[in-house]
Amino acid sequence: MRLNKIILSFVSALVILFSTSVVSFAKVVGDKIILGAAISLTGKYSSNGVHTQNGYNMAVDRINSMGGVKVGGKTYKFDIIYYDDESNPKRAAQLAERLISQDGVEFMLGPYSSGLTKAIAPVTEKYGVPMVEANGASRSLFTKGYKYLFAVLAPANLYLDVAIETAVELNGGKPVRIAQAFEQDAFSQDVRLGILDAAERTGSKIIIDDKLPKELNDMAATLVKVKQMKPDVLVVSGHTKGALTAIRQIAEMKVDVPMLAMTHCDAAKLSKQHGKNSQYALCASQWHKSLTYKDDFFKDGMTYAADFEKEFGYDPPYQSAESSAALLVFKDAFERANSFDQKKVRDALAATNMQTFYGNIKFAPGGQNVDKPMVLFQVMCDASGKCENKVVAPLKWASAKLIHPIPKWSER
Amino acid sequence: MDFLVFQYPMITVQACLDGILLGVLFALIAYGMALQWGVMNIINIAQGDLVILGGYIAYFMYLYGIHPAWGVIVAPVIMYFVGIAIYKLVINKVVDRDLFISILATFGISILFMQLMNFAFGADVVLANSGYGTTMLFDSNVVLPNSKIFSAFISILFAACLVIYMKKSKLGRAIRATAQNARAAKILGVDTEKVYAATFGINAALCGVAGALISITFTIHPYMGLPYTIRSFMIVIVAGLGNLPGVAMSGMGLGVFEEFADYILGTEFRIGSVFLLLVLILVYRRFKLSRKREYLK
Numbered sequence: 001m002r003l004n005k006i007i008l009s010f011v012s013a014l015v016i017l018f019s020t021s022v023v024s025f026a027k028v029v030g031d032k033i034i035l036g037a038a039i040s041l042t043g044k045y046s047s048n049g050v051h052t053q054n055g056y057n058m059a060v061d062r063i064n065s066m067g068g069v070k071v072g073g074k075t076y077k078f079d080i081i082y083y084d085d086e087s088n089p090k091r092a093a094q095l096a097e098r099l100i101s102q103d104g105v106e107f108m109l110g111p112y113s114s115g116l117t118k119a120i121a122p123v124t125e126k127y128g129v130p131m132v133e134a135n136g137a138s139r140s141l142f143t144k145g146y147k148y149l150f151a152v153l154a155p156a157n158l159y160l161d162v163a164i165e166t167a168v169e170l171n172g173g174k175p176v177r178i179a180q181a182f183e184q185d186a187f188s189q190d191v192r193l194g195i196l197d198a199a200e201r202t203g204s205k206i207i208i209d210d211k212l213p214k215e216l217n218d219m220a221a222t223l224v225k226v227k228q229m230k231p232d233v234l235v236v237s238g239h240t241k242g243a244l245t246a247i248r249q250i251a252e253m254k255v256d257v258p259m260l261a262m263t264h265c266d267a268a269k270l271s272k273q274h275g276k277n278s279q280y281a282l283c284a285s286q287w288h289k290s291l292t293y294k295d296d297f298f299k300d301g302m303t304y305a306a307d308f309e310k311e312f313g314y315d316p317p318y319q320s321a322e323s324s325a326a327l328l329v330f331k332d333a334f335e336r337a338n339s340f341d342q343k344k345v346r347d348a349l350a351a352t353n354m355q356t357f358y359g360n361i362k363f364a365p366g367g368q369n370v371d372k373p374m375v376l377f378q379v380m381c382d383a384s385g386k387c388e389n390k391v392v393a394p395l396k397w398a399s400a401k402l403i404h405p406i407p408k409w410s411e412r
Numbered sequence: 413m414d415f416l417v418f419q420y421p422m423i424t425v426q427a428c429l430d431g432i433l434l435g436v437l438f439a440l441i442a443y444g445m446a447l448q449w450g451v452m453n454i455i456n457i458a459q460g461d462l463v464i465l466g467g468y469i470a471y472f473m474y475l476y477g478i479h480p481a482w483g484v485i486v487a488p489v490i491m492y493f494v495g496i497a498i499y500k501l502v503i504n505k506v507v508d509r510d511l512f513i514s515i516l517a518t519f520g521i522s523i524l525f526m527q528l529m530n531f532a533f534g535a536d537v538v539l540a541n542s543g544y545g546t547t548m549l550f551d552s553n554v555v556l557p558n559s560k561i562f563s564a565f566i567s568i569l570f571a572a573c574l575v576i577y578m579k580k581s582k583l584g585r586a587i588r589a590t591a592q593n594a595r596a597a598k599i600l601g602v603d604t605e606k607v608y609a610a611t612f613g614i615n616a617a618l619c620g621v622a623g624a625l626i627s628i629t630f631t632i633h634p635y636m637g638l639p640y641t642i643r644s645f646m647i648v649i650v651a652g653l654g655n656l657p658g659v660a661m662s663g664m665g666l667g668v669f670e671e672f673a674d675y676i677l678g679t680e681f682r683i684g685s686v687f688l689l690l691v692l693i694l695v696y697r698r699f700k701l702s703r704k705r706e707y708l709k
Contacts, residue, residue: 042527042531043530044530044535044633044634044635045535046535047535047536087535184680210678210679211678212679212680213679213680213682213683213684215636215638215639216679217626217630217631217632217636218630218682220426220430220671221427221675221679222679224423224427224675225423225675227553227555228420228422228423239537244537244538244539245630245631248539248541248631252546252555252557253546253557254546254552254555273538273541274541
């Protein structure tokens, strides 16, 4: 009798355990599609982590309020489980494991930065969890043969090669002399590889090739060399600190260079922090609000920017826009797959071919988006000192003409 | 390897001047460290983080429309009290324990400060613009940002004031007496507890000045403190404790060394070369600096 009681209670305990875990193991609960994301809400990437999260949230609200996702004749709404990866790759990989094996998430959104995406990708790949990421542009992510990784953004090696080509074009098709300084991280080094390719294509020569340290706050040495050797183009990529340091020291040291091309001007709020000193800098961007791509949810870039500002109180950087686009891609793939089977969703993602407010999206076999060119904008200031980023390339979207060469400091 | 520095003689001049201006600023931070190390035998790993905090004070003044140069007055005042608070909360509990405990404690403070600053001010790299312009020398082949000259000048000014203060004032004499022999000082009526707190406060204030200067010459970021700690540690190791001319010389030497390492080896080895130099000097000096610890509470 007593034994029976023990067995009974043991069995019922097991039943309770399983029933609760079954609930938490479902990727689609009721009418909710649950996505998982590890994002840097604290630590050194926290500002861009928050931009990413805001982009995701904005798209979730918009898609849900406009009818949600229709799969198998039923309407579902998006929901996201967030964890804070503390800007730490190891933690990000642990959290991906946890999202998949404990929370039962079957579809993932990417973290912020190439480094953290690199840490998470092997985990999602192992479990066959489709991940659409919007903030990992490093080329090495797309050469590993990952089958479940899709990036809505253009790979890092395409960031600045347009600048070199433009410089050659403006030089009458003749090769140019390039000075470059890149931080030693996966992303910046990929940008560098892109420049090397472009230099080879155009026969241009790289005369200064400096590497910048992680704790960069002084690049006077590079700039002194630039001053002495007078290159035609100076390329700098070292995240926000690279952009800020370069502009400060170029202005202070009065370095004259006909073209200055950089990354991360958006995130650095270059024109806000440096005002007129940042004028004429050429910046690579994944997106700009003045681009005329369209979709049904956010209409176009200008409307997106206005709605985003209303909700979060600041102008959206491209990190937010691309994060929002990731949700649009997921919605489209679910509807085309008409299923929640991971394999089918993965195949639907691979076949994506759509336009969003952020740009066209079509994935190469490696997972990178090959249908969206980078844009270059130039910081332009008016007489009152108010500065704005204006798109200058590609010509299709150019809202202003590229000012080249940059006027000398003595003439400004 | 890059030998541009030898091909263009003006680069050599530029590197030397840049190095000296930078070195003076390092020396100011190092002087604070030397003072604290000499008086209390505490190696403050959080030194660099105090510097960055000082930088944020100047940056916030700049954000609110006050010229960031005023930061060199405001930051030390605030930082003095921050220093006293750290002393009362943490350091006075470990000051009589062995060196290892105090290193751990300040290491903990360093991590805490980094995270708090990241939490409070965000992870963005920021800077304050002084609008000071540029000085051109040698037919504009050598350029010196006036902000660097300003920061070197202010560093020297503060160091000089401190030297005079240590020589002439009552507290300064008490600090020096405690550094020489804490027990004897206490017997003669010096309130050593107060001296320790003041020393910690003065060190934090110096860090505040340096931080304000760094925010107008370079950039600041919550995680950028460690290189400043390492540099000042290195300068103190070379110069020895309580040797201000030594600290100044070794600070400038380090500045010039860094600049040349930057030109010859590449910017990526700049901080690395400082670490390497530190190891070499430590091996050379074989920890001769370790002093007998004497504490009284």
